Amino acid sequence: xxxxxxxxDARDAGTRRRRGGRVPTASMADVARLAGVSSQTVSRVxxxxxxxxxxxxxxxxxxxxxxxxxPNSAARALKRGEFRTIGVITFSLATTxxxxxxxxxxxxxxxxxxxxTLLPVAVPTQDEVRGAFSRLEELAVDAVxxxxxxxxxxxxxxxxxxxxxxxxVDSDAGDHYTVVDxxxxxxxRAAVRHLLDLGHDTVWHLxxxxxxxxxxxxxxxxxxxxxxxxxxxxPLVRGDWTAESGYRAGxxxxxxxxxxxxxxxxxxxxxxxxxxxxxxxxxxxxDVSVIGFDDIAEAxxxxxxxxxxxxxxxxxxxxxxxxxxxxxxxDGPERGTTLVPTRLVTRASxxxxxx
Amino acid sequence: xxxxxxxxDARDAGTRRRRGGRVPTASMADVARLAGVSSQTVSRVxxxxxxxxxxxxxxxxxxxxxxxxxPNSAARALKRGEFRTIGVITFSLATTxxxxxxxxxxxxxxxxxxxxTLLPVAVPTQDEVRGAFSRLEELAVDAVxxxxxxxxxxxxxxxxxxxxxxxxVDSDAGDHYTVVDxxxxxxxRAAVRHLLDLGHDTVWHLxxxxxxxxxxxxxxxxxxxxxxxxxxxxPLVRGDWTAESGYRAGxxxxxxxxxxxxxxxxxxxxxxxxxxxxxxxxxxxxDVSVIGFDDIAEAxxxxxxxxxxxxxxxxxxxxxxxxxxxxxxxDGPERGTTLVPTRLVTRASxxxxxx
DNA sequence: GGCTGTTATGTTTACGTAAACATTTGATGG
DNA sequence: CCATCAAATGTTTACGTAAACATAACAGCC
Numbered sequence: 001x002x003x004x005x006x007x008x009d010a011r012d013a014g015t016r017r018r019r020g021g022r023v024p025t026a027s028m029a030d031v032a033r034l035a036g037v038s039s040q041t042v043s044r045v046x047x048x049x050x051x052x053x054x055x056x057x058x059x060x061x062x063x064x065x066x067x068x069x070x071p072n073s074a075a076r077a078l079k080r081g082e083f084r085t086i087g088v089i090t091f092s093l094a095t096t097x098x099x100x101x102x103x104x105x106x107x108x109x110x111x112x113x114x115x116x117t118l119l120p121v122a123v124p125t126q127d128e129v130r131g132a133f134s135r136l137e138e139l140a141v142d143a144v145x146x147x148x149x150x151x152x153x154x155x156x157x158x159x160x161x162x163x164x165x166x167x168x169v170d171s172d173a174g175d176h177y178t179v180v181d182x183x184x185x186x187x188x189r190a191a192v193r194h195l196l197d198l199g200h201d202t203v204w205h206l207x208x209x210x211x212x213x214x215x216x217x218x219x220x221x222x223x224x225x226x227x228x229x230x231x232x233x234x235p236l237v238r239g240d241w242t243a244e245s246g247y248r249a250g251x252x253x254x255x256x257x258x259x260x261x262x263x264x265x266x267x268x269x270x271x272x273x274x275x276x277x278x279x280x281x282x283x284x285x286x287d288v289s290v291i292g293f294d295d296i297a298e299a300x301x302x303x304x305x306x307x308x309x310x311x312x313x314x315x316x317x318x319x320x321x322x323x324x325x326x327x328x329x330x331d332g333p334e335r336g337t338t339l340v341p342t343r344l345v346t347r348a349s350x351x352x353x354x355x
Numbered sequence: 356x357x358x359x360x361x362x363x364d365a366r367d368a369g370t371r372r373r374r375g376g377r378v379p380t381a382s383m384a385d386v387a388r389l390a391g392v393s394s395q396t397v398s399r400v401x402x403x404x405x406x407x408x409x410x411x412x413x414x415x416x417x418x419x420x421x422x423x424x425x426p427n428s429a430a431r432a433l434k435r436g437e438f439r440t441i442g443v444i445t446f447s448l449a450t451t452x453x454x455x456x457x458x459x460x461x462x463x464x465x466x467x468x469x470x471x472t473l474l475p476v477a478v479p480t481q482d483e484v485r486g487a488f489s490r491l492e493e494l495a496v497d498a499v500x501x502x503x504x505x506x507x508x509x510x511x512x513x514x515x516x517x518x519x520x521x522x523x524v525d526s527d528a529g530d531h532y533t534v535v536d537x538x539x540x541x542x543x544r545a546a547v548r549h550l551l552d553l554g555h556d557t558v559w560h561l562x563x564x565x566x567x568x569x570x571x572x573x574x575x576x577x578x579x580x581x582x583x584x585x586x587x588x589x590p591l592v593r594g595d596w597t598a599e600s601g602y603r604a605g606x607x608x609x610x611x612x613x614x615x616x617x618x619x620x621x622x623x624x625x626x627x628x629x630x631x632x633x634x635x636x637x638x639x640x641x642d643v644s645v646i647g648f649d650d651i652a653e654a655x656x657x658x659x660x661x662x663x664x665x666x667x668x669x670x671x672x673x674x675x676x677x678x679x680x681x682x683x684x685x686d687g688p689e690r691g692t693t694l695v696p697t698r699l700v701t702r703a704s705x706x707x708x709x710x
Numbered sequence: 711g712g713c714t715g716t717t718a719t720g721t722t723t724a725c726g727t728a729a730a731c732a733t734t735t736g737a738t739g740g
Numbered sequence: 741c742c743a744t745c746a747a748a749t750g751t752t753t754a755c756g757t758a759a760a761c762a763t764a765a766c767a768g769c770c
Contacts, residue, residue: 028726028728040727040749041750050747051747051748053749078429078726078755078756079729093454106473107475107477110490116472271657298623305630384756394720394757398757407718434756435758
């Protein structure tokens with residue numbers, strides 16, 4: 001027994017072992033010992049502070065390299081009171097927009113030295129969102145960006161941890177949070193005007209699901225633009241963002257001979273719509289013009305290539321990160337909405353109406 | 356002066372203030388004080404350990420609630436030596452596969468009580484990947500999943516921090532890491548056989564970019580399957596995964612009258628391919644059958660709806676998390692490749708060859 | 711009634727870092 | 741040649757948590 005213990009002790013003497021059989025990592029103290037300096041000096045080198053001789057610095061760096069030293073982020077976070085991490089809450093990664101925005105956020109955050117932690121919310125209910133926030137509170141996160149359609153985000157009930165800053169994408173919560181969003185209204189206006197300018201009497205609209213703010217804004221702007229031009233809006237047709245729902249709606253619209261121009265609230269639905277029109281022998285764009293929204297990567301390869309409203313997701317993501325960092329730094333309750341402009345991309349799916 | 360300081364002191368007396376003007380959060384000590392117990396007891400309650408009277412427990416819980424106590428994850432991580440976080444390194448979120456896998460990983464990880472930190476790598480060079488790993492080392496991460504085409508991942512040069520476990524998706528690095536991947540060969544075989552069974556003499560292949568292992572495997576399996584059936588493989592045509600590249604390849608293939616069946620390495624390229632065929636008056640599937648790979652959400656809405664190989668990304672993600680957790684827990688150098696089966700989804704883009 | 715064992719709780723300590731404060735060293739100026 | 745000061749480096753401490761160890765309280769037993 002004694003022998004066994006002795007052996008164990010001997011083994012542990014040189015390289016200290018953590019519980020759980022983990023491989024030990026070098027700490028500042030280890031580096032300091034090897035370099036023959038105090039751990040504080042190592043800290044200074046590690047953080048690039050002034051007041052260290054070049055000679056000492058080189059010694060420390062050498063020791064770090066030899067031991068493969070990496071600062072322990074947990075200890076750092078504990079000491080500094082910040083994690084250099086941004087949490088992103090998102091309902092689904094099924095839509096191009098969310099994904100592209102997330103990607104841009106991750107890239108922007110990285111360039112600012114921040115990591116991004118992903119917090120998927122399975123079902124977009126108040127409870128689930130609240131659950132995500134609740135988990136978040138004990139998570140290593142300094143700030144939060146919510147990519148979500150969010151009436152779900154009720155400031156009153158949520159009771160966020162006070163130090164967590166929130167920025168929201170795609171919401172009308174501008175009164176309570178900082179919101180960054182694509183200029184839905186501007187994009188819609190451009191799309192609808194494009195069709196009217198081509199000579200169409202009016203423009204039909206294949207809208208997104210009721211729950212979505214983005215969808216609602218596009219629908220509202222569609223109505224407004226038609227009204228401003230003195231046209232009567234035809235009945236609204238709704239989909240749920242999927243190509244499949246666009247197809248179903250398309251079968252309906254194909255039956256309406258008076259329908260010569262459709263503004264679909266996203267490209268996927270436009271895709272399904274065009275398939276339905278094709279099946280019913282309504283040619284695009286000769287008989288019916290179709291315009292989408294988003295400008296997904298494939299839009300130019302649809303049959304025919306789709307005219308659509310290009311969203312600058314990268315910019316949205318960048319602005320989110322900027323906003324969240326600004327809020328963190330100033331600690332101020334900055335609110336309001338920032339809009340990112342869109343651009344109309346004209347391809348082959350729109351043309352003058354048949355005469 | 357004295358007055359001002361006095362006021363400041365008075366303000367700070369009750370609620371301690373952190374540097375940087377942060378709002379203070381309650382610590383275990385605060386809860387312990389309020390509940391009239393030791394902080395260790397609070398810890399026990401917080402971690403659900405046995406050996407605490409129900410009465411005491413309730414008191415502590417009440418105190419926690421009153422103070423809005425949340426465990427500090429940095430301190431916890433420091434003490435426990437683990438972050439309960441998995442890092443995901445990914446090159447691009449532009450492909451459906453990567454995104455769907457990421458989503459599944461995030462969901463699985465969450466259900467295991469792990470968070471997911473996203474590490475985007477801008478350019479997929481060795482250096483960049485190494486950079487990501489390097490950043491990773493000082494990041495709050497217990498394990499890493501790489502979603503990437505990775506010759507870039509060279510075990511020898513990388514020198515990963517020894518405690519970080521790695522699982523790789525889409526790679527042939529099975530000798531060095533644990534790899535989870537879709538059964539590319541099986542899916543390809545099913546696709547090619549489907550076309551041969553319909554009566555086509557041979558099957559053309561629109562492959563993915565050279566750099567990609569997934570692409571390479573699909574190409575290899577295509578050749579092998581044809582060889583097994585005693586057919587001569589036609590010349591290989593390459594794209595870069597985008598619909599646009601599929602379109603360009605399609606223009607080429609449309610000129611070959613002997614080409615009656617094409618297996619595209621992904622759905623996007625199949626989309627572009629079909630557009631090119633359509634433009635050149637080659638009907639799908641009457642003149643040319645087209646089959647894709649992935650089964651993206653829109654595939655059923657293409658013109659015509661695309662026959663394709665369905666990948667179970669959710670399963671891939673789930674298995675990745677399982678594997679990484681297993682590795683962490685056993686601390687064993689488990690290696691090898693796990694394959695996730697595919698399923699052929701037959702739609703309208705494939706038919707018997709013209710006679 | 712003292713001994714043993716169990717259960718509930720308290721105390722001490724360490725995790726790795728970095729701020730705050732302390733000390734040493736060497737240069738400058740009178 | 742010593743006082744003064746600045747620069748370089750060292751020492752102490754705290755961040756919040758939880759393991760390890762210590763103690764107290766009480767029940768059961770001979």
